[in-house]
Amino acid sequence: MAPAFAKDEYDERLYRVRQSMRDHNLDALIIGDPSNINWLTGYDAWSFYTPQMMLVGLDKGPFWMGRQMDAGAARFTTYLTSDQIIAYPEELVQRVDTHPVIFLADQISALGVGRGAIGYESDVYYLSPRALSELQKGLPKAKWVDADLLVNWVRLVKSKAEIAVMREAAQIAEIAMQTAWDGVRPGVRQCDLMADVVAAQIRGTKQFGGDQPALHPLILAGEAASTAHPMWNDSILEDGQTVAFELGGCRKRYNVGLARTVHLGTPSTQLKDTAKAVEEGMAAVMEALHADAVAGNVHAAWQAVLDRYGLEKKSRIGYSIGAGYAPDWGEHTLSFRPNETVLVPKNAVVHIILGMWMDGWGMELSETLHVTETGCTKMTDFPQHVHLV
Amino acid sequence: MAPAFAKDEYDERLYRVRQSMRDHNLDALIIGDPSNINWLTGYDAWSFYTPQMMLVGLDKGPFWMGRQMDAGAARFTTYLTSDQIIAYPEELVQRVDTHPVIFLADQISALGVGRGAIGYESDVYYLSPRALSELQKGLPKAKWVDADLLVNWVRLVKSKAEIAVMREAAQIAEIAMQTAWDGVRPGVRQCDLMADVVAAQIRGTKQFGGDQPALHPLILAGEAASTAHPMWNDSILEDGQTVAFELGGCRKRYNVGLARTVHLGTPSTQLKDTAKAVEEGMAAVMEALHADAVAGNVHAAWQAVLDRYGLEKKSRIGYSIGAGYAPDWGEHTLSFRPNETVLVPKNAVVHIILGMWMDGWGMELSETLHVTETGCTKMTDFPQHVHLV
Numbered sequence: 001m002a003p004a005f006a007k008d009e010y011d012e013r014l015y016r017v018r019q020s021m022r023d024h025n026l027d028a029l030i031i032g033d034p035s036n037i038n039w040l041t042g043y044d045a046w047s048f049y050t051p052q053m054m055l056v057g058l059d060k061g062p063f064w065m066g067r068q069m070d071a072g073a074a075r076f077t078t079y080l081t082s083d084q085i086i087a088y089p090e091e092l093v094q095r096v097d098t099h100p101v102i103f104l105a106d107q108i109s110a111l112g113v114g115r116g117a118i119g120y121e122s123d124v125y126y127l128s129p130r131a132l133s134e135l136q137k138g139l140p141k142a143k144w145v146d147a148d149l150l151v152n153w154v155r156l157v158k159s160k161a162e163i164a165v166m167r168e169a170a171q172i173a174e175i176a177m178q179t180a181w182d183g184v185r186p187g188v189r190q191c192d193l194m195a196d197v198v199a200a201q202i203r204g205t206k207q208f209g210g211d212q213p214a215l216h217p218l219i220l221a222g223e224a225a226s227t228a229h230p231m232w233n234d235s236i237l238e239d240g241q242t243v244a245f246e247l248g249g250c251r252k253r254y255n256v257g258l259a260r261t262v263h264l265g266t267p268s269t270q271l272k273d274t275a276k277a278v279e280e281g282m283a284a285v286m287e288a289l290h291a292d293a294v295a296g297n298v299h300a301a302w303q304a305v306l307d308r309y310g311l312e313k314k315s316r317i318g319y320s321i322g323a324g325y326a327p328d329w330g331e332h333t334l335s336f337r338p339n340e341t342v343l344v345p346k347n348a349v350v351h352i353i354l355g356m357w358m359d360g361w362g363m364e365l366s367e368t369l370h371v372t373e374t375g376c377t378k379m380t381d382f383p384q385h386v387h388l389v
Numbered sequence: 390m391a392p393a394f395a396k397d398e399y400d401e402r403l404y405r406v407r408q409s410m411r412d413h414n415l416d417a418l419i420i421g422d423p424s425n426i427n428w429l430t431g432y433d434a435w436s437f438y439t440p441q442m443m444l445v446g447l448d449k450g451p452f453w454m455g456r457q458m459d460a461g462a463a464r465f466t467t468y469l470t471s472d473q474i475i476a477y478p479e480e481l482v483q484r485v486d487t488h489p490v491i492f493l494a495d496q497i498s499a500l501g502v503g504r505g506a507i508g509y510e511s512d513v514y515y516l517s518p519r520a521l522s523e524l525q526k527g528l529p530k531a532k533w534v535d536a537d538l539l540v541n542w543v544r545l546v547k548s549k550a551e552i553a554v555m556r557e558a559a560q561i562a563e564i565a566m567q568t569a570w571d572g573v574r575p576g577v578r579q580c581d582l583m584a585d586v587v588a589a590q591i592r593g594t595k596q597f598g599g600d601q602p603a604l605h606p607l608i609l610a611g612e613a614a615s616t617a618h619p620m621w622n623d624s625i626l627e628d629g630q631t632v633a634f635e636l637g638g639c640r641k642r643y644n645v646g647l648a649r650t651v652h653l654g655t656p657s658t659q660l661k662d663t664a665k666a667v668e669e670g671m672a673a674v675m676e677a678l679h680a681d682a683v684a685g686n687v688h689a690a691w692q693a694v695l696d697r698y699g700l701e702k703k704s705r706i707g708y709s710i711g712a713g714y715a716p717d718w719g720e721h722t723l724s725f726r727p728n729e730t731v732l733v734p735k736n737a738v739v740h741i742i743l744g745m746w747m748d749g750w751g752m753e754l755s756e757t758l759h760v761t762e763t764g765c766t767k768m769t770d771f772p773q774h775v776h777l778v
């Protein structure tokens with residue numbers, strides 16, 4: 001086992017994070033999001049269900065901090081040296097009378113990082129209110145600064161090596177969607193179809209295997225398709241259902257999203273009209289998307305098409321995508337919706353997902369797009385039309 | 390689509406939660422853990438990657454609170470009435486200038502639940518420090534009480550209906566492990582083997598399908614087996630490797646864990662001795678486990694066997710298991726380790742996992758056990774020996 005990228009790549013990422021820390025007047029940063037920890041150092045294990053964090057000083061660290069039984073994974077999957085791997089004893093896990101972060105706060109203090117301005121991620125899945133509170137109690141001389149998304153914004157611009165890995169993930173996404181198209185038909189249980197789809201995601205190609213995507217693979221069939229994130233079940237697909245798939249491929253934790261729609265039987269005029277609008281909308285978005293485009297203007301290109309068709313969509317149409325663990329592959333930074341003033345940088349990768357969750361049915365079309373100087377490039381190559389079965 | 394259990398079952402659960410709320414002098418409870426939300430109402434969707442919570446008053450609610458595009462799932466998967474489903478507008482998702490919980494705090498206030506003692510889950514994955522802080526700012530007249538694990542402790546005792554669903558999950562776990570045993574051999578890529586295993590978990594049986602288990606399926610092969618939670622990769626399994634699998638089955642979000650070990654080639658004396666100790670240890674644990682057993686005493690039965698073999702294991706040997714979403718199927722309540730004074734209740738279901746992560750290799754053996762009046766019953770029926778290939 002080895003880290004996913006060369007050491008130079010991680011050095012560069014660390015350099016950019018420290019620059020942002022300086023810009024925000026931080027002496028240290030506590031990272032709770034396992035995607036950010038993975039991105040910064042390569043650390044990869046399903047260990048974030050007990051407290052885990054990363055400490056980055058301006059000239060110390062990064063330090064991985066987690067459970068004793070997972071410290072080995074830090075040795076296998078990162079370039080960190082043993083003094084950068086700090087484990088709390090097993091006996092501290094899930095007790096009523098103490099908390100692992102009390103131990104970790106002492107370790108941070110011993111590293112001499114307990115006094116300055118410490119940034120922390122305030123709105124991530126895996127740094128709990130209790131954990132933050134124990135940090136703050138244990139390091140009372142620090143000045144605590146909300147630094148949510150600091151790392152995520154740095155991640156927005158992808159390196160060549162990241163784009164290459166995402167192109168592999170995109171190949172897996174194509175295979176997964178082809179598996180869905182090949183297997184979907186009336187009489188098939190949702191779970192049987194999704195078993196084949198997920199197996200395809202994990203098997204990958206002959207040259208490289210796949211990971212489990214951070215977003216749970218979604219099948220939206222019939223009535224459930226009026227909502228965005230239903231779970232599959234063991235009911236049988238029926239003639240007359242419109243079935244949307246939001247799948248993806250994942251390689252070395254990098255996710256590429258891909259959504260498509262299938263109709264079982266004869267499509268209604270409403271479905272055909274909506275599909276036409278959505279395909280035109282995707283073309284308009286791709287036409288409007290390039291380096292330094294304003295995110296709100298990209299959305300406006302979509303809205304103009306929708307308006308022409310008299311359709312409505314209240315939710316954003318896309319976001320930045322990249323490395324991620326469950327439950328989300330979005331990076332929580334860039335969103336495409338009205339009035340967003342952020343400029344889309346060159347080498348961003350965004351998942352544009354045109355989900356139309358209608359009354360009693362729904363459809364989706366998405367593309368993961370690599371933003372270039374002059375435009376954007378589709379990561380996957382898969383037909384956009386509604387597939388009729 | 391329908392809720393996983395009958396309405397009576399959820400009414401009973403709500404009754405028990407409210408009793409515990411009264412015992413803790415709470416007027417209301419904010420639940421952030423999606424497993425707890427699912428357990429209490431049946432709500433099931435991959436929607437917890439944006440802020441989502443449940444509000445339970447002593448005589449109001451429960452209220453599901455989440456994103457507009459997911460409100461439909463609350464109608465499909467619960468018995469909640471439309472006034473118990475409170476959605477925040479899409480435009481609030483992942484913005485720099487506001488937060489969905491600011492909106493939700495206003496809603497809670499409008500429900501007249503903003504003044505008493507409000508309990509909250511302080512150490513869960515999906516109620517962030519920012520979300521809690523926005524609740525507290527928005528409801529300044531409430532008295533905020535850390536009520537972490539309140540619902541989880543109520544969940545510890547399983548109903549007949551829950552045991553029945555877990556028996557279905559157990560059947561799926563057996564099929565998944567059999568798939569692993571059938572497919573594991575030198576020359577196979579980890580990802581190809583795990584593709585088949587995960588497909589088996591999702592396909593389930595002819596009678597019922599499976600869900601994705603909350604814990605990522607784990608394969609611990611060779612050197613990586615010295616750590617507890619490595620991710621699969623596309624390397625090839627090799628002759629001489631000891632390979633541990635921590636798999637499981639999941640049905641209607643209920644998880645049953647199952648770990649077994651395979652050796653490719655001729656096992657070492659060390660492996661044979663460790664396996665013998667672990668099998669004896671499991672027998673000793675099962676002998677010691679019954680309703681009203683002290684958790685620490687159950688661990689002591691294991692420790693006595695380990696001592697006899699001169700082996701050491703620093704981590705706990707088990708925990709309560711049940712409904713769960715990624716990243717964990719453990720309920721974070723009962724742990725089996727030295728000096729735990731908690732009495733194991735009748736109809737608890739626990740995952741006893743004897744993981745020996747040694748120097749450069751590792752092995753695991755686990756059973757999910759239903760605690761009865763007089764003893765305990767294995768949920769799965771699968772050979773315990775180290776399988777030789």
